[in-house]
Amino acid sequence: MVLIAAAICTKAGKTLVSRQFVEMTKARIEGLLSAFPKLMSAGKQHTFVETESVRYVYQPLEKLYMLLITTKASNILEDLETLRLFSRVIPEYCHSMEETEIADNAFNLIFAFDEIVALGYRESVNLAQIRTFVEMDSHEEKVYQAVRQTQEREAKNKMREKAKELQRQRMEASKKGLKSPGFGGGGGFGGGSSHIPLPIVGDTASVPSDLKPSFTTLQKPSVPTKAMKLGTKARDVESFVDQLKSEGEKVISPSSNKPVTSSKIPTSIENVHDVHLRQEERLVLSVGRDGGLQSFELHGLVTLRIADEKWGRIRVQLENKDARGIQLQTHPNVDKELFKLKSQIGLKNPAKPFPLHTDVGVLKWRFQTQDESCIPLSINCWPSENGQGGCDVNIEYELEHDHMELNDVCIAIPLPSGCAPVVNECDGEYTHDQRRSVLLWILPIIDASNKSGSLEFSCQGHPADFFPVAVNFVSKGSYADLKVVEVTSVEDDSAVKFSDETVFFTEKYEIV
Known part of the structure; x- marks a missing residue:
């Protein structure tokens, strides 16, 4: 058989869907379809009608006709078998034989017609195979859309995490000028950049002036100062965040009352003395959406800054009210026995002073638990x-x-x-x-x-x-219940005026 076209039309001759399978002009196929109603005659029991050039094979479907146009040389028995398969396909996609229903499902019907006939010749398929082939196309599209949505979602998450990381770096650079060096250790909580020479506890050598962060930076981290120019990394962060702002991203300083979605550190205290201690705690917490603590991790660090060399030889008295068993760890150059016995921070060699004009880490802690009562x-x-x-x-x-x-x-x-x-x-x-x-x-x-x-x-x-x-x-309160109560001079045990601040903030807190 050579099938020229398949169409669904009304009994009045209006064509609803037509699919041609051989090369033919639009005028020719429209002429063949418009001639079909004129060839119909009442009272005949045939399901085909012929002209000089083509044969029309049709089957009534309520108010519609399923029509095949074939050559006169085509095998009419095969044509009738193909017609029955076309007629069975229509109810698979249309619940009723109404014109609106046919129009709404036109593309699905055309896809099914293409599975039955290719280049005018009948394919060896049955109804179940046609249904599978057509559904496979739809399934592939759904898989593609799902993969695309997943990729877009992952890209958005990566962008959000990168913006949070850059905002955090910017705040640290704005606040200190360079990362807290911890006693030149480079690792742990106070590790600094490897290319910057860091002071060692007890070393009286001065720090180069271009590496000294100013007090202005500690007081107002949201205001750009000279400390922002200490390294190219800070300038890169500044430039990237400004670019995010220009594109409409709401990246704002932590001192603002507006909401932010990244970790934020509040403004430091305004009046900073020659001896200044900062206690910083960051919380990483994950809780299940149905309840249950998945992870809880608290990192804490106490840093000391001395601005006048006459206060270099001091001891810091701490008050520890923690009852959860948080393990505190002092720097190797700090006298551990003194800390265990009296909760005092002092150097192993009292004759040497603390470094000047830089934040040095003296005490740190890390607390992990599965106790849900610890969630603040x-x-x-x-x-x-x-x-x-x-x-x-x-x-x-x-x-x-x-x-x-x-x-x-x-x-x-x-x-x-x-x-x-x-x-x-x-x-x-x-x-x-x-x-x-x-x-x-x-x-x-x-x-x-x-x-x-x-x-x-x-x-x-x-x-x-x-x-x-x-x-x-x-929060301005310490989660670990740790507080600086007094600073004294090593030489005469006299009280030394000091300032201190406490910062407790969430680095990541999610209900997943």
């Missing part, structure tokens, strides 16, 4: 399907340690792309970041008087779309 702020996110293609999301927070005060709390809930949430109830403030498809829940302060709150909103999507939830906050 618990978050419960509960999305549930509402039966309308979307979810009702309830999220609540609770401060677990009443003595703590958390500032600039920002809880970021991811949203499906292109969906806008409808907020029904909110304790605090919220904002919808359309560019990142995230809902930011903002709470300026959480303390014992404001220890719990909730947010309720509705949004299109599935429950898994609203994870992972990211939490950021800062």
Whole structure:
């Protein structure tokens, strides 16, 4: 057989779908289709009609005809068998034989027709194979779309992580000018860049002036100072963050009250004395969406800065109220026995002074636990399907340690792309970041008087779309319950005036 075309038309002669399988002009095929209704005559029982050049083989389908146009030399028995297969394909994709239903599924019908006939000749296929072949095309498209969405999502996550890392580096460079050297160790909590010579405890050699970070940097890290020009790395970070801002990214300084999605360190104290101690703690925390602490890791570091050589030989008295067994570790040049017996930080050789004009790490700690009671702020996110293609999301927070005060709390809930949430109830403030498809829940302060709150909103999507939830906050209180109470001179045991600051912040806190 040579099949010229297959078409679905109404009994009035209107063509709904037509597929031709051999080379033929548009005018020719339209002429053949328009001639078919004129050849029909009432009362005949035949299912074919011929002209001088072609044969029409047809089958009535309620208000429609399934029509095949073949050559007159074609085997009519094969034509009728092919016609029956075409007629069986139509109900596979159309629930009714209405014109609108045929038009809505025209492309699926054409794909199926192409599986039956190729270049005018019948393929050796059955209905099940046709269904499989057509569905395979659709399946491949879905796989492609899923892979593409996954790649886009991974690219966005990498971009977000890179922006967070660069913002953190920028804040460190802005705050100190160079990373805390820790006693020239280069490793651990106070490790510095390998190409910068770092002071050694007890070494009285002066630090080159171009490497000395200024106090202005400690006081106002959000304001660019000369410390920002210490190395090309700081300038690169500055340039990259400025570029993100120019492209519309909300990358802001940590001193602002606006929400940020990266780790942030609050502004240092304004009045810095010649002896200044800084206690910094960063928290990495992961909690399951159904509950359960997956990981908890706290890193802490105490750094000492001395601005006047007359205060180089001192001892620092600490008060440790921790009851969780956090292990503290002093620098090798610090007298460990003195610290164990009296909780004092002093050099092994009291005759040598601490380095001047630089932050030196004197004490560090690392705390890991699986105890859920150690979580400072618990978050419960509960999305549930509402039966309308979307979810009702309830999220609540609770401060677990009443003595703590958390500032600039920002809880970021991811949203499906292109969906806008409808907020029904909110304790605090919220904002919808359309560019990142995230809902930011903002709470300026959480303390014992404001220890719990909730947010309720509705949004299109599935429950898994609203994870992972990211939490950021800062605190001026120490998680490890460690406090500097006194600084004394080694020579005459007299009190030395000092300033200190404590910073506790989240480096990564997620509900996954």
